[in-house]
Amino acid sequence: MKVLIIGGGKIGYYLAKSFSTRGNSVTVVESDRVRGQRFANEIDVPVIWGDGSSAAILQKAGVQTCDVLIAVTGRDEDNLVACQSAKQLFGVKKTVAKVNNPKNTSAITALGIDYVVSSTEYIIQKLEHDASNSRLKELFRIEGGAASVFDVDLPRDYVFDRKMIQDISLPENCNIISITRDGELIIPRGKTKLLGGDQVLVIAENGAAAEVRRALKIK
């Protein structure tokens, strides 16, 4: 696969490294000359110096033949314009933009970018997850936040210990996806029993976390 990365900062660097070690052809565009040179010295991928949102530079970087363009500069507007230009002028099939201001996520998605990744939101989620004392922690969101997958840590003295899933009245908008017990993964059915100490993955619609907590009787 041919990957064009706009932005040679930390994210661009590790992204380029990861894609190229997996056998993809990678080109990087960086607007800062010094940073671009440093980048080129460190990994063996072509680095084009210039404004990655301009048609001339995109063309120089081979946008015409790339399969995916990933824009990871520190500026949301640059990432947006790079992706839109690549799509509109060169028909690039897949464009991915990093969004720094989480408030821009939905707007940028609405402006036609295929995948929008909010780094801030992702880090906050991860930190909240790690810092939380709760037994129900959000792991990640899907479909732009329409639903989330939660990691539920059942206590040793769980009130529903040995209770079958079908006998617990879970809300309509959630489901148990998996149970990890003594390092083993179980895909549950209605007759599967929950045990104290189980690690349970639950998928729930946005806003249903409190209901899930109530239904499973956990803190």
Next chain:
Amino acid sequence: MNILVIGGGFVGENLAVTLAAHGHDVAVLDKQQENIDRLKSVFDGLTYVGVPIDGDVLKEAGIASCDALCAVTGDENTNIMAAQLAKKAFNVPTVLARVLDRTKGEVFEKFGVHTVNSTALVCDAFLSALDDYGGERYVRFGAKQAKFYRVKPPKSYIGRRVSSIECEEGEALYGVIDIHGAVRLAGIVKDFILDDGDTLIYSKII
């Protein structure tokens, strides 16, 4: 009209003051307090400090009730993004963005953002000012451009009326600069007789 100007630099300041003088309700948003402070000495309309590519900031600056948005910061991508937010998220009927790169103008016209290419405008002004440079000028009307250019009348035209001059397909005789430097519109001075020292101005849609 209710107009929000994004960018309070020299262009933004001039635009805001001129629009306000024409009786429009103008507000200016700039991300730098210094720009707003300077602007306030010449502009008494509403001003806001904030990041222009943030929906909440745009809302605060009253974008929801705007008839038009002019994004004229020195950063073309900021202008393009702000203009698209205005168009898509707030349904502002007219959005204009200042750009520096010609191809960006072409791309974003397709997204419903009218662009004004300041690089081209400045170059054009310089070229026109250099009198011996062919004297071509380009003027934009919506998505089309008109080219105006000057030529000395061929010998065969001397002594003929303006109305008798035939033009090539897609071209029109726009006017005549007479020997004293006065510009006469071809449509008005149909009976004007061409002289040796005159210059013809042609227009062409390109």
